[in-house]
Each structure stands twice: as structure tokens, then as C-alpha cells.
Amino acid sequence: MGDLFGALGISASGMAAERLRMDVTAGNLANADSTRGADGLPYQRREVVLAAGGPGFADALGAAQAGVHVEAIVADPSPGRKVYDPGHPDADAEGYVTLPNVSTVVEMTDLIAESRSYEADTQALDTAKQLYLKTLDVLR
8 A cells, every 4th residue: 555655655755845945945045145144154055955765664664765855954165255345344354245155046047946846746746646536436
């Protein structure tokens, strides 16, 4: 019975992962101009690291589990952008402000890809549901 609903689980895990990726991307876009965070440093772009499989009861039994899970949300280590703005309150002694390492073009491209992946997972979920319903009709 686990294999029967495996496609639903795989699609659902993909949808959850893509939703989190969209949330993280939206946070990156919202902080694209944040020069000072709680730690006093410019905002660091965040990325979601995904891995195959998923933690759960099946893993405890040693069974292979399909799907995807979020392994971590990590900060992008690339340096921030330097912009000359001596009047800015966060400017250094030379008049340069360090802006976050967020590119709105990259983030919007990622958001489109994440949205399309979510749509593909939704379509796969719907297709699996329709196949299960057809199977039940045949068995009647």
C-alpha cells in the first residue's frame, strides 16, 4: 500500500520544498537593500539546500523513501556589493557602503523556476490522484 501512494508523497514533498524555496527567495528580495541586520552586518543572501529522500518512519526501518527534503538553509558566502555613498549612515571611512549580495535579477529568475517546479509538482499530484480514481472505478 505504501507504493500505491508513493507518488502522492513524492509530489507533496516537492511542493513543500518549493514553497520553502519561494519563501526564502522572497526574504532575499525583501532584504536586497538591508545594509544592517541584527548582527550589524549587511544582509546575507540565503539558499535552500535540498536532498533526496526524507526523514521519517521509513528511514528508521531502513526502507528507501522517495521524495525530497530540506537539508539546510545556508547563507551565500559571496561578498556584498560596494557602492560609493559617503552620505549613507553605514558608509565606511572611504565613503563606501556594503550592500547585500542579493541580485534582484537572480532572485526573480529563481522565483520563476521555483514557481514552475511547484506547478509541476501540483500537476503530478493531480495526475496521480486521477490515476487512483480511475483504478478504483475499474475495481468496482
